[in-house]
Amino acid sequence: xxxxxxxxxxxxxxxxxxxxxxxxxxxxxxxxxxxxxxxxxxxxxxxxxxxxxxxxxxxxxxxxxxxxxxxxxxxxxxxxxxxxxxxxxxxxxxxxxxxxxxxxxxxxxxxxxxxxxxxxxxxxxxxxxxxxxxxxxxxx
Numbered sequence: 001x002x003x004x005x006x007x008x009x010x011x012x013x014x015x016x017x018x019x020x021x022x023x024x025x026x027x028x029x030x031x032x033x034x035x036x037x038x039x040x041x042x043x044x045x046x047x048x049x050x051x052x053x054x055x056x057x058x059x060x061x062x063x064x065x066x067x068x069x070x071x072x073x074x075x076x077x078x079x080x081x082x083x084x085x086x087x088x089x090x091x092x093x094x095x096x097x098x099x100x101x102x103x104x105x106x107x108x109x110x111x112x113x114x115x116x117x118x119x120x121x122x123x124x125x126x127x128x129x130x131x132x133x134x135x136x137x138x139x140x
Contacts, residue, residue, distance in 0.1 A: 004128055013027045016041055016053050026061065026070055031077035038081045051083035087112070 020037045021029055034057075041050045058075035065073050091098060097117055104113045116126050 008052075012049075012053050012056050013060070015044075017057050026064055027060075029074050031074045034075055034078035038079065042081065047081060048083045050081040054078070054081050 001093055009010060013098060019038065021033065045053075049127060054075065058073065061073040061075050062072060065072040068117065101110075101114060104110045107113075110127060115121065115129075116123075
C-alpha cells in the first residue's frame with residue numbers, strides 16, 4: 001500500500017470518525033452510532049466519500065476483531081452507504097477544451113486546470129500531486 005493511500009485512510013478516520021465517535025473504547029461503539037455517523041456525513045460529503053469512510057472504518061474494526069480487541073465488528077451491522085456512481089466526467093471537444101484553457105489563462109490555477117484537462121486525471125489525483133511527482137516525471 002502506498003504512502004498516499006495510508007495518508008488518505010488516516011485523513012478519513014481523523015476528520016470524520018474520531019470527532020464523531022470520540023475517544024471511547026471501540027467495544028462501546030454500536031451499529032446505530034455508526035449509522036448516525038454516516039447519516040451526518042451524507043449531509044456534507046459525497047456518497048463516494050462516505051462509502052470510503054465506511055470501508056476504511058469497517059476494515060479497521062475487522063482488524064480489531066482479528067487481533068482479539070473486539071468480539072464483533074459493529075460496522076458489519078450498520079447500513080453501508082451507497083457510493084454515488086453518478087459522478088462522471090464530461091468529455092470536451094477540441095473547441096470546448098480551447099475555451100476552457102483560454103478562460104483560465106491568466107489565473108494562478110491555470111497549470112492545474114491544464115494538467116487535469118490534458119491528462120484526464122481525476123480531481124483527487126490532481127489534488128494528490130506533489131512537486132516531487134512532477135520533478136520525477138520531467139525528463140532530464
